[in-house]
Amino acid sequence: MTRHFALAALLASSLMAPLAVHAATVQLTVLARDGQPLVDAVVVVEPISGIAPVAPAPVHATIQQLKMQFVPGTSVLPVGSRVSFVNLDSWDHHVRGVPAGLSGLNAAPDAGFELRLDGKATSKDAAVADVTLTRAGAVQLGCHLHSSMRGFIFVTDSPWAVKTDAQGMAMLQDVPEGAARLRVWHGEQIIEPAPGTLTVTRVTALTVPTQVQPRRRRP
Structure with a gap:
């Protein structure tokens, strides 16, 4: 009797256990309006599974001014990452980081960060300044001294952003199979479009x- 009860309990627990979520590979080719490949678009896949993804670990990255x-x-870059800005030009540069797109137009005066980097002198190390990225979202980089300079950092708490x-082309590994939202962001956008949907299969x-x-x- 005890043995039958144990077998029944084991069977019941296995039936109640959630189904395993298989990991898949997602390959996306993003095109510009003219049909040509769109370089430096950020692709984010957000599974609609109810399972909270593990946030990626912070890293130390370098962005050069050259x-x-x-x-x-x-x-x-993941939230919490440290960025070292390095000025390799022989003239001074400024770094202003503000929320990208419409968020930047409505941002508070103290939003973002500002740095000043001296030009690199001959036979001396380049000037370096560090910033820690504490909040998810797109950041636009500029230089008050040279208005043509622009760059972007997409700060994310998702493991499926590239x-x-x-x-x-963008390749994402270990994405849970099933329904998902698809975000595509690019620095030239003022307003990010609404997310699309996709069904993630094994490939x-x-x-x-x-x-x-x-x-x-500019070259």
Whole structure:
């Protein structure tokens, strides 16, 4: 009797256990308005499973100021990451980080961060200043001294966020199968469009058109 009761309890517990969520690979090709690959678009997949994802660990990243550009032009970094800004030009630069898009227009005067970096003197180390990213969201980088300089940091608490490469492709690993929301963000957007939807299968490959037409970066 005891043995039958134990078997019944084991069977009941197995039936009540949640089904295993399989991990999948999602490959997305993001296109600009003209149909060409959209470089440096940030893709975020948000599973609608009710399972809270584990936030990615903070990292230490470097953004250079080189030849009047922020390099890389767009970075995707976890919340809590530390960024070292390095001025490799021989002239002074400024760094102003504010919320990107409409959020920046309505931001408080003290929102974001400001830095000043001296130009690199011959035979001396480049000037470096650090910032810790404490809040999720897109940040636009600028320089008050050189208005043509622009860059972006997409700060995320999602493990499924990545930017597209030179072919407009983004690859995300270990995404739970099932229904999900799809966000596509780009620095040229003023207003982020509403998220789309997709069904994640074991191997998911999609082409995603957008209305973004990026301006050319100066060489």
